[in-house]
Amino acid sequence: MAFDTVPTDALDDFLVLANDLADRARPVSMSYFRQPVPIEIKADESPVTRADRETEEAIRELLAKRVPDHGILGEEHGQEGLDRDLVWVIDPIDGTRAFITGTPLFGTLIALAYRGRPVLGIIDMPALNERFVGAVGRPTLFNGKPVPGPRNVTRLADAQFFTTSPDMFQGADRAAMENLSRDCRFRRFGGDCYNYGLIALGGADIVLERDLKPYDFMSLVPVLEGCGASIVDWAGRPLSITSSGQVLATATTELRDASLPYLDRLEP
Amino acid sequence: MAFDTVPTDALDDFLVLANDLADRARPVSMSYFRQPVPIEIKADESPVTRADRETEEAIRELLAKRVPDHGILGEEHGQEGLDRDLVWVIDPIDGTRAFITGTPLFGTLIALAYRGRPVLGIIDMPALNERFVGAVGRPTLFNGKPVPGPRNVTRLADAQFFTTSPDMFQGADRAAMENLSRDCRFRRFGGDCYNYGLIALGGADIVLERDLKPYDFMSLVPVLEGCGASIVDWAGRPLSITSSGQVLATATTELRDASLPYLDRLEP
Numbered sequence: 162m163a164f165d166t167v168p169t170d171a172l173d174d175f176l177v178l179a180n181d182l183a184d185r186a187r188p189v190s191m192s193y194f195r196q197p198v199p200i201e202i203k204a205d206e207s208p209v210t211r212a213d214r215e216t217e218e219a220i221r222e223l224l225a226k227r228v229p230d231h232g233i234l235g236e237e238h239g240q241e242g243l244d245r246d247l248v249w250v251i252d253p254i255d256g257t258r259a260f261i262t263g264t265p266l267f268g269t270l271i272a273l274a275y276r277g278r279p280v281l282g283i284i285d286m287p288a289l290n291e292r293f294v295g296a297v298g299r300p301t302l303f304n305g306k307p308v309p310g311p312r313n314v315t316r317l318a319d320a321q322f323f324t325t326s327p328d329m330f331q332g333a334d335r336a337a338m339e340n341l342s343r344d345c346r347f348r349r350f351g352g353d354c355y356n357y358g359l360i361a362l363g364g365a366d367i368v369l370e371r372d373l374k375p376y377d378f379m380s381l382v383p384v385l386e387g388c389g390a391s392i393v394d395w396a397g398r399p400l401s402i403t404s405s406g407q408v409l410a411t412a413t414t415e416l417r418d419a420s421l422p423y424l425d426r427l428e429p
Numbered sequence: 430m431a432f433d434t435v436p437t438d439a440l441d442d443f444l445v446l447a448n449d450l451a452d453r454a455r456p457v458s459m460s461y462f463r464q465p466v467p468i469e470i471k472a473d474e475s476p477v478t479r480a481d482r483e484t485e486e487a488i489r490e491l492l493a494k495r496v497p498d499h500g501i502l503g504e505e506h507g508q509e510g511l512d513r514d515l516v517w518v519i520d521p522i523d524g525t526r527a528f529i530t531g532t533p534l535f536g537t538l539i540a541l542a543y544r545g546r547p548v549l550g551i552i553d554m555p556a557l558n559e560r561f562v563g564a565v566g567r568p569t570l571f572n573g574k575p576v577p578g579p580r581n582v583t584r585l586a587d588a589q590f591f592t593t594s595p596d597m598f599q600g601a602d603r604a605a606m607e608n609l610s611r612d613c614r615f616r617r618f619g620g621d622c623y624n625y626g627l628i629a630l631g632g633a634d635i636v637l638e639r640d641l642k643p644y645d646f647m648s649l650v651p652v653l654e655g656c657g658a659s660i661v662d663w664a665g666r667p668l669s670i671t672s673s674g675q676v677l678a679t680a681t682t683e684l685r686d687a688s689l690p691y692l693d694r695l696e697p
Binding site for chain 2 (some may be wrong): 258
């Protein structure tokens, strides 16, 4: 392709497709939610279920039909055509532990990358019937309407800090998380991808996580940037498909700048 | 009263009333959910909102009208007639931090105690549109139907461990929580009262918490006991309105017996 970013008309089409993908995925994941599901432990010890695989398959089938020339990177079924300009990045069930324990905070994450940069992202919450949709240059939508947007919090002492689990952090990373979160108003654990949606809704102010994969973080970028929030790596750089997966999301750039010194030199 | 427990007819009436209380409370708490709410910090540093107070007021008004001779213990507006045989124990918004951050896992907890022992309990989840109802000698209901019930897990190595936050635990308590949770299949943080509902739904297997107040734990007892799960203090004793608030809830008595040795001598 010859353009430097996705043209508006094409983005419109991709937004329709992305919503269709989320619509297609929902009944598949929900058909397994709170049902007995065979669970396997993957090599990295994360639980994977048939629900994850079938949900991704449903998404891939529709992609193959509608945009066979695009690349795909999915958590469960690997990659295809990553050298193409447009690549869909899919996490069929983010928060598998939430999913397998009947907690409604699991999500389906769908992103479109243009030359490695996220240009479109969906955080879909099937059990909550909630959907966040972001696209470059457009206001983030929550269930079809503009999202309230982040809180105007600029000082750590006023910030509500979220991360999925302290177990995500070890050594110097753990110390940084402890120091940063202790300087915040309070901290709360749990939540997976939903924590990022809570920034867009004006609930959470800081989310700090590490070792995320592209299918965990790519969809978050357009959602957060489209409502004025910030999402960067621990060195303060924009996220791309090759980022390390150390993620700092903040309600404001002031909170980003106040948080980054805690993470200094931790980015690999 | 002259009976040793609540007669069946009276329990029927109280169940109707308890559901009415939860129905009355829902629109009050939901009218403040994801809205800007003035937040104060209480003496114990937990955030309290106008939503908490008004939700409890709505419940108290209906109790005063329907059962003016019963006692009441509420989180926000104190106690009244605790020497009476029948006392309602109310937490208008359990999980205030969840509530003020827009997380849908806050609950309204309603219990009825007979001579200090919980005989009826409701865990109502307004933002999820879910309700758990338990009463002594009756099967626990989830949205009006019998709840699936706990998983038949008997070994810690298979158990899914939940607690709201590691920050709840210090010193020897913290070590006990770490040791117990590390011996489980996995652990997950966050969730507040909903974690107990997840036992009844067959998701969580162990929930360990400390320093709960009667309005935090009394409603949980009939919900869990009515579906065959176990809920005791850290010395393995049944919970009553005078319990210390160290709570161990398990899917099975085997998991209870496997967990209690970790908590030995920690109960005050």
